[in-house]
Amino acid sequence: MPSKVEKWKDEVYGNEIREHLMEFAEQGWDAIPEDEHDAWFERFKWWGLYHQRSGQESYFMMRIGTPNGVIKPGQLEVIGEVAKEYASGPADNPEFGDAYCDWTTRQSIQLHWIKLEDIPEIFEKLEAVGLGTQQACGDSWRNIVGCPVAGKDKHEHVDAWPVAEDLHETFKGNDDYSNLPRKWKVAIAGCDEGCGQGDINDLAFEPAEKDGELGFNVRIGGGLSRKEPRLARDIDVWVPPEQAADVAHGMSTLFREHGDREDRFNARIKFLMDEWGPEKMRSVLQEEYVDFELETAGEDMRDQYSYNTGSQDGHNDHVGIHEQKDGNYYVGLNVLVGRMGADDVIELAELADEYGSGEVRLTQRQNIIVTDVPEENLDAFTSEPLLEDYSPEPSPFMRGSIACTGTEYCSLSIVETKNRQVRYARWLKDNVELPEDHKDFHIHLSGCTASCAQPQIADVSLRGMKTRKDGEPVEALDIGLGGGLGDDPRFADWVEMRVPADEVPGAIKNLVNNFEDAREGGETFRDFVEDRDEETLAEMVEPEETDYHDPYMHNTKMTWYPYAEDDDMQSSPAPTDGSGEPLPSDD
Amino acid sequence: MTTDVHQLDDGAWISVNDSREVNVSDLWLLARSDFCGCETTDFLAEGFVEVGVDYPDIQARIAGQCIACGESGVTDWLTVGRVVDPDSGEFYGVVHESVHFPEKRTRLANAKK
Numbered sequence: 001m002p003s004k005v006e007k008w009k010d011e012v013y014g015n016e017i018r019e020h021l022m023e024f025a026e027q028g029w030d031a032i033p034e035d036e037h038d039a040w041f042e043r044f045k046w047w048g049l050y051h052q053r054s055g056q057e058s059y060f061m062m063r064i065g066t067p068n069g070v071i072k073p074g075q076l077e078v079i080g081e082v083a084k085e086y087a088s089g090p091a092d093n094p095e096f097g098d099a100y101c102d103w104t105t106r107q108s109i110q111l112h113w114i115k116l117e118d119i120p121e122i123f124e125k126l127e128a129v130g131l132g133t134q135q136a137c138g139d140s141w142r143n144i145v146g147c148p149v150a151g152k153d154k155h156e157h158v159d160a161w162p163v164a165e166d167l168h169e170t171f172k173g174n175d176d177y178s179n180l181p182r183k184w185k186v187a188i189a190g191c192d193e194g195c196g197q198g199d200i201n202d203l204a205f206e207p208a209e210k211d212g213e214l215g216f217n218v219r220i221g222g223g224l225s226r227k228e229p230r231l232a233r234d235i236d237v238w239v240p241p242e243q244a245a246d247v248a249h250g251m252s253t254l255f256r257e258h259g260d261r262e263d264r265f266n267a268r269i270k271f272l273m274d275e276w277g278p279e280k281m282r283s284v285l286q287e288e289y290v291d292f293e294l295e296t297a298g299e300d301m302r303d304q305y306s307y308n309t310g311s312q313d314g315h316n317d318h319v320g321i322h323e324q325k326d327g328n329y330y331v332g333l334n335v336l337v338g339r340m341g342a343d344d345v346i347e348l349a350e351l352a353d354e355y356g357s358g359e360v361r362l363t364q365r366q367n368i369i370v371t372d373v374p375e376e377n378l379d380a381f382t383s384e385p386l387l388e389d390y391s392p393e394p395s396p397f398m399r400g401s402i403a404c405t406g407t408e409y410c411s412l413s414i415v416e417t418k419n420r421q422v423r424y425a426r427w428l429k430d431n432v433e434l435p436e437d438h439k440d441f442h443i444h445l446s447g448c449t450a451s452c453a454q455p456q457i458a459d460v461s462l463r464g465m466k467t468r469k470d471g472e473p474v475e476a477l478d479i480g481l482g483g484g485l486g487d488d489p490r491f492a493d494w495v496e497m498r499v500p501a502d503e504v505p506g507a508i509k510n511l512v513n514n515f516e517d518a519r520e521g522g523e524t525f526r527d528f529v530e531d532r533d534e535e536t537l538a539e540m541v542e543p544e545e546t547d548y549h550d551p552y553m554h555n556t557k558m559t560w561y562p563y564a565e566d567d568d569m570q571s572s573p574a575p576t577d578g579s580g581e582p583l584p585s586d587d
Numbered sequence: 588m589t590t591d592v593h594q595l596d597d598g599a600w601i602s603v604n605d606s607r608e609v610n611v612s613d614l615w616l617l618a619r620s621d622f623c624g625c626e627t628t629d630f631l632a633e634g635f636v637e638v639g640v641d642y643p644d645i646q647a648r649i650a651g652q653c654i655a656c657g658e659s660g661v662t663d664w665l666t667v668g669r670v671v672d673p674d675s676g677e678f679y680g681v682v683h684e685s686v687h688f689p690e691k692r693t694r695l696a697n698a699k700k
Contacts (some may be wrong), residue, residue: 411599
């Protein structure tokens with residue numbers, strides 16, 4: 001029997017949701033019939049709106065999809081202004097203030113505390129500069145990810161940006177693909193560094209050469225969510241750039257028709273890949289969903305991949321100053337846990353205009369890149385005071401940090417994440433020395449098994465948990481080690497479970513010291529982990545209290561907002577009306 | 588009126604009559620359960636897998652793990668609350684810190700009653 005979500009989708013879904021959304025926004029929060037809340041909130045996701053968690057009713061997270069992370073000249077200023085005007089809630093965040101943008105691991109943008117009544121104005125402002133929220137969430141083509149410096153990169157073999165843009169234009173708002181069984185995540189990259197992270201996407205196009213022609217090999221069925229991580233599998237198909245959209249049409253139609261609509265937990269294509277295997281996937285694609293002969297796979301470039309390989313060579317992220325193929329430079333700025341205050345966003349937009357072309361790009365490591373900076377502008381740009389906070393040369397612990405949304409706003413998360421990871425990174429920077437030859441060290445903190453912070457592909461993986469300390473329940477983290485991508489991608493080994501959150505920095509310090517003592521020759525951390533069994537590794541992670549202080553040990557999910565002075569659920573002002581005033585309760 | 592129950596947002600919470608009533612991330616004490624070898628299972632709810640109504644009980648099978656021994660899996664059916672009067676639809680949640688007894692179903696649960 002189709003799931004309840006499928007029933008709601010059958011009634012109203014896709015583009016037509018907008019008309020209803022606008023009507024509700026016009027009339028106000030109360031206009032949504034109470035017995036239709038769940039159905040409408042499920043549908044609103046398709047237009048990039050996610051109802052915030054319990055205690056924050058009537059407020060939405062808004063996601064803006066920026067394909068390949070490209071934010072064109074003029075757009076960043078509008079994003080910052082929208083955040084400043086509309087993304088303020090009833091309480092401040094102690095680290096980030098009251099209006100900010102989150103750059104996500106899928107090169108998108110998230111704003112919080114958005115009120116239903118403000119949505120028409122926000123859409124108008126975003127759409128006036130070519131931005132939008134369509135299909136940013138929901139069961140459809142999500143934001144397309146890729147190498148964030150596509151078209152600029154010296155390591156590029158195929159310019160994947162026009163292909164990504166074509167896929168975006170073809171599949172966004174297209175009724176044929178608007179109602180898929182589940183989300184559909186696509187990655188495309190043309191560089192030889194592997195920064196498209198195709199291995200963890202439903203559909204991946206990776207650069208490959210066939211008979212002297214450059215195009216893409218196709219992989220299917222990657223993803224990290226729940227406790228079911230999968231690497232995308234090679235289906236032995238190569239396509240030239242001009243046919244990428246045809247294969248993408250074939251694959252997403254196959255998913256639309258064969259994906260599981262009865263059990264949402266089994267709906268992603270990775271489970272169909274489990275069932276069918278790559279050979280059947282290819283043959284069904286060939287026989288039923290494309291009308292030309294598929295080429296067999298070309299020669300890929302995976303043996304050159306350096307991104308997130310732990311090799312300490314090449315590109316492990318896009319932070320720093322790098323020459324583009326046109327002789328200009330791109331400057332990758334570190335944004336700790338991806339969160340940037342609205343005023344800072346507006347200031348960066350001005351700097352990007354002044355020193356570069358005005359374009360910026362988002363990375364899958366929650367950072368931001370200012371592109372097209374002429375060499376003569378580099379010194380002045382990097383001397384700007386804003387870059388003291390968003391540095392192109394950060395500590396490895398700052399640049400390696402990724403965190404998901406966490407219990408601040410998310411229903412699924414078990415623990416607080418962003419502020420905690422900020423505190424971890426600062427403490428580690430001040431208290432831990434990595435070996436001299438380790439400049440990259442990735443720590444990803446995800447609040448739950450949904451894995452939005454991609455914990456399984458980090459050097460140190462942290463995942464939200466609970467434990468008891470002195471008999472009292474406290475927030476805790478599972479610790480995994482040695483994950484990463486590259487030619488030989490590998491998910492982390494979970495070696496130490498349920499570590500109280502205030503003992504995690506001490507555990508990482510001890511781990512790094514033990515690694516330095518026990519490593520052989522120039523062994524990298526990732527090789528070190530791969531070469532040792534879980535028991536040995538677990539002994540090297542020695543959780544310990546230190547002078548690190550964690551203010552979020554209590555059950556942050558039980559609060560209406562973890563940082564409010566009175567955080568009790570009963571003290572929540574939500575739901576509120578369009579001006580933020582609490583609405584009368586039914587009780 | 589019927590009692591409408593479902594899990595949403597990847598099993599993050601249980602909705603009863605379009606109201607968010609039970610969330611993941613709470614600890615539940617389970618007794619007389621074969622979930623793990625502990626005398627009482629100190630169970631962290633990580634996701635609601637199935638929900639149903641066995642009037643007046645609202646029940647769920649929950650994915651999670653025992654934070655004492657680390658065993659993870661999905662519980663048998665647990666009563667998470669009650670809707671005593673279907674006409675009013677009012678939900679009375681159980682206190683999750685109290686002791687609960689998961690039970691195997693002997694008949695099919697319906698999402699609606």
